Amino acid sequence: MKVVEAKILRSLAEAALVRVGAPVEHASLQAEVLLEAELRGVSSHGVLRLPRIISRVVNGVSNARATGQHEWASSAFLVVDGKRGLGPVVAKSAIDALLERAAGTGIAAAAVTNSNHIGMLAWYAEYVASKGYSIVALSTSEALVHPWGSRKAMIGTNPIAIGVPSVNGPFVMDTATSVVSMGEIHDHANRKAKIPAHWALDGNGNPTTDAEAAKNGAIAPFGQAKGYALGLAFELLVSGLAASAIGRDVRGTLDDTNICNKGDLFIVMPGPRRELESYLQAIRGMEPAEGFDAVLIPGERGRACRDRRLREGIPVVSEIYESLLRLAGVPAAA
Amino acid sequence: MKVVEAKILRSLAEAALVRVGAPVEHASLQAEVLLEAELRGVSSHGVLRLPRIISRVVNGVSNARATGQHEWASSAFLVVDGKRGLGPVVAKSAIDALLERAAGTGIAAAAVTNSNHIGMLAWYAEYVASKGYSIVALSTSEALVHPWGSRKAMIGTNPIAIGVPSVNGPFVMDTATSVVSMGEIHDHANRKAKIPAHWALDGNGNPTTDAEAAKNGAIAPFGQAKGYALGLAFELLVSGLAASAIGRDVRGTLDDTNICNKGDLFIVMPGPRRELESYLQAIRGMEPAEGFDAVLIPGERGRACRDRRLREGIPVVSEIYESLLRLAGVPAAA
Numbered sequence: 001m002k003v004v005e006a007k008i009l010r011s012l013a014e015a016a017l018v019r020v021g022a023p024v025e026h027a028s029l030q031a032e033v034l035l036e037a038e039l040r041g042v043s044s045h046g047v048l049r050l051p052r053i054i055s056r057v058v059n060g061v062s063n064a065r066a067t068g069q070h071e072w073a074s075s076a077f078l079v080v081d082g083k084r085g086l087g088p089v090v091a092k093s094a095i096d097a098l099l100e101r102a103a104g105t106g107i108a109a110a111a112v113t114n115s116n117h118i119g120m121l122a123w124y125a126e127y128v129a130s131k132g133y134s135i136v137a138l139s140t141s142e143a144l145v146h147p148w149g150s151r152k153a154m155i156g157t158n159p160i161a162i163g164v165p166s167v168n169g170p171f172v173m174d175t176a177t178s179v180v181s182m183g184e185i186h187d188h189a190n191r192k193a194k195i196p197a198h199w200a201l202d203g204n205g206n207p208t209t210d211a212e213a214a215k216n217g218a219i220a221p222f223g224q225a226k227g228y229a230l231g232l233a234f235e236l237l238v239s240g241l242a243a244s245a246i247g248r249d250v251r252g253t254l255d256d257t258n259i260c261n262k263g264d265l266f267i268v269m270p271g272p273r274r275e276l277e278s279y280l281q282a283i284r285g286m287e288p289a290e291g292f293d294a295v296l297i298p299g300e301r302g303r304a305c306r307d308r309r310l311r312e313g314i315p316v317v318s319e320i321y322e323s324l325l326r327l328a329g330v331p332a333a334a
Numbered sequence: 335m336k337v338v339e340a341k342i343l344r345s346l347a348e349a350a351l352v353r354v355g356a357p358v359e360h361a362s363l364q365a366e367v368l369l370e371a372e373l374r375g376v377s378s379h380g381v382l383r384l385p386r387i388i389s390r391v392v393n394g395v396s397n398a399r400a401t402g403q404h405e406w407a408s409s410a411f412l413v414v415d416g417k418r419g420l421g422p423v424v425a426k427s428a429i430d431a432l433l434e435r436a437a438g439t440g441i442a443a444a445a446v447t448n449s450n451h452i453g454m455l456a457w458y459a460e461y462v463a464s465k466g467y468s469i470v471a472l473s474t475s476e477a478l479v480h481p482w483g484s485r486k487a488m489i490g491t492n493p494i495a496i497g498v499p500s501v502n503g504p505f506v507m508d509t510a511t512s513v514v515s516m517g518e519i520h521d522h523a524n525r526k527a528k529i530p531a532h533w534a535l536d537g538n539g540n541p542t543t544d545a546e547a548a549k550n551g552a553i554a555p556f557g558q559a560k561g562y563a564l565g566l567a568f569e570l571l572v573s574g575l576a577a578s579a580i581g582r583d584v585r586g587t588l589d590d591t592n593i594c595n596k597g598d599l600f601i602v603m604p605g606p607r608r609e610l611e612s613y614l615q616a617i618r619g620m621e622p623a624e625g626f627d628a629v630l631i632p633g634e635r636g637r638a639c640r641d642r643r644l645r646e647g648i649p650v651v652s653e654i655y656e657s658l659l660r661l662a663g664v665p666a667a668a
Contacts, residue, residue: 076410077440077604106411109441109603134571136470136601147617149626154617162567164574171570173563205623223557229507229632232617233496236505237468240498240606246613267601269443270411272574279580283481283488283566289539292483298563 002321003313009324010035013050016327017086020057022064026089033088033119038314040302044183045120047316051323053086053116055256062086062116062260067093076105079242082115084259088123090115091264095124098268099131111241112264117253122174122299124266125163129170134269137161140238140262143248145178146218148228151205153218154247156262157181158234165271166280173298177231179222185214238263336655337647343658344369347384350661351420354391356398360423367422367453372648374636378517379454381650385657387420387450389590396420396450396594401427410439413576416449418593422457424449425598429458432602433465445575446598451587456508456633458600459497463504468603471495474572474596477582479512480552482562485539487552488581490596491515492568499605500614507632511565513556519548572597 010031017027030053037045056062066085070093073079078097082090094110101108118124121137128135141156161174180199188195188211200214201207208214221227239246244263252260286295316324325331344365351361364387371379390396400419404427407413412431416424428444435442452458455471462469475490495508514533522529522545534548535541542548555561573580578597586594620629650658 074440106408107443147629149623150620150629151623164570173567175560222560226509226556233507236498243607273577286484289483289485295481295484
C-alpha cells in the first residue's frame, strides 16, 4: 500500500485520461467520481477502475469526447443516447438537464443507454441533493446475481442511490441489491480467505464458502427473496425505460472490448417540504445494540472517512499506483 | 376458518362501509383493495382491517366521503391533502390524475398526506401497470423497525411496490423494508410459536425469539444495514415530499382514534420501451436451487392464489367473518 495525497491521485487520473484524448473537463469529472469513491473508502469504485476506462477509450468502445444526445420524449422524460461517452460525463449532463427541467416540472427523469460505467451512484445523489433536489438513481450491470431459489446468475448487482437534502448536509444512501460485490469476492479470493455462507453459489449452483469457486458462480441477492424482488424490479424498470440490454445480455462494465449496453435511470424530485434533521439527529443519538459502537446514518461513515483521507492521504495498492503513474506518463522515478 | 365466496366477502365489506356513510363508489373501491389482498393470500392487508376502517369513520378521524384536494405544485408534481379520506379512494384519485398528466409529461408524481392506510401497495402497482405505465409506490407507517445497530423502533415498515407492464400481465413486486410484518409477529404470539432469531428485539432492545416479547419491541430491517438504509431513505423521501409525520410521530394506521398523518408517494412513469417477457420467461425456466421447487417471479404466486381463491373461495377466520356480518347488518343466522 502507498498513501497518496488526494490531489495527486486526482491529477494522475486526469492526466491519464487527457493522454488518451479526453477533453480536460471530461477527464476532470471522471477523475473526480473515482477520487470521491477512494475518499469515502469505496475502493471497488475508485482508481482501480481507471486502467479499464483507459483501455476502453483506446479500444474505441468508449468515446471520451461524447456527452450524449438528449431527446425529451415528453416534457419531463428525457431519453439519452450516451454515444459511448464516459459514464460520469453522460450521467452528469443528463442530470444537469433534469435539474434545469425540474425547476419547472417538479419531477423529471432520464433513461440513459449507450453510456459507460458511471461509478459510485452516491456521487450523483450527493450532487443533486446539494442543489436542493431529491433523487432516486438506478443502474444495471452484468448478470452476477442469482434469482432467489435459482442456481445461476441472471440479474445485475443493480444498485440504488437515494439523496435527500437536509440542513447538515444531504442524506445519501447507495447500495447494490446483491449481498456483496463481486469485487469483495475477488478480494477474498486474492487473500485466500473463505467467504461467509450464503454470499454466493459456485459454478454448479451450489452454496460455497470458497471465494475462488464463487468467482465463476453467482452472488446472492441481499435480504433473500425481498432483495431479489427489488433487484429484478430495478432490472425491468431501468432496461424497460432505457431500452437497454437485460440480464445476461449486458456487457461492457467489466471488460474493455464490448460496447457497454447497460442502462441508468435518474429521477429528480423536489427537495423536502418539511424539516428532517431533528429525526436524523434522534437516530444518531440512539443507544447502540449489543456489539455496535454507534447507530450510523448511511453515508456518514464515508463522509468521516473522506475528511480523514483528505488530511492523511488515500491508501492505494502499490501495483495500482504504479499503473496510474504509467498511464499518466509520469517517469517511474517520480 | 370459514371459506367465503369472493363476491360475498366483497359485498359484506361494501355494505359495512355504506352503512357508516361511505358513498357506494368509495365503499366499492375500499372493499376491492381489501378483497384483492385476500385473494392473493395477503390476509394481513385483507378484511381483518375492515373493523378498524369502520371505527375510524364512526370516530370521525376518517371521512369516507372525501377524495382529497389536489394541488399541482408544478406541472408534473402533485401535492394531495387527503382530507382524511379512505386510503384507497385518495390514492386512486391521485394516481388517476398522474396517469392523465403523465400522458403529456412522461413522468408525474404525487405526494399524499392526511389520507388513511392504503392497503396492499401491489394493487396500485398492478392498476398503473395494467394501463401501460410503470410505477414506484412508497408509503410510510408507524415506527416499528429499528435502525440497524440500535435497540428501539424508529422507522416505519415503509413498503415499496414497483409495477412494470409486460405482455403476459404486469410485473408487480411489493415488499416492506422490515424483515417481517408486525402482523406475522402477532400471529406467532397468538399461536404461542417462537419467532426466528434476528426477526425482532424485545422492549429492552435485546434479541428475542419470544413473539409475545417482540410485540412491544422492534422489528429488524430486512437485509440488515442495506434494508435499514432503504427504509430510512423511504422515510425521508416520503415524509419530506409529503410533509407528513416522521418516525415515532406517525399515528393512525394501527389505531382508530388518531388522525392518520403518514405519507404516500406515487411516481408514474412511461411503460417499457423494449420487450421484457422473454427475460421473465427465462427466469421462470431456471433450474431451482436445492430446497426450492421452482424459481418464482414476484407477484405470480399471489396471482395463482387469486385464481384458486376465485374458484374455491377465501378462507377467513370465523371471528372476523362474524364481525363482518355484524358490521354489514346481516342477521347472524344468514
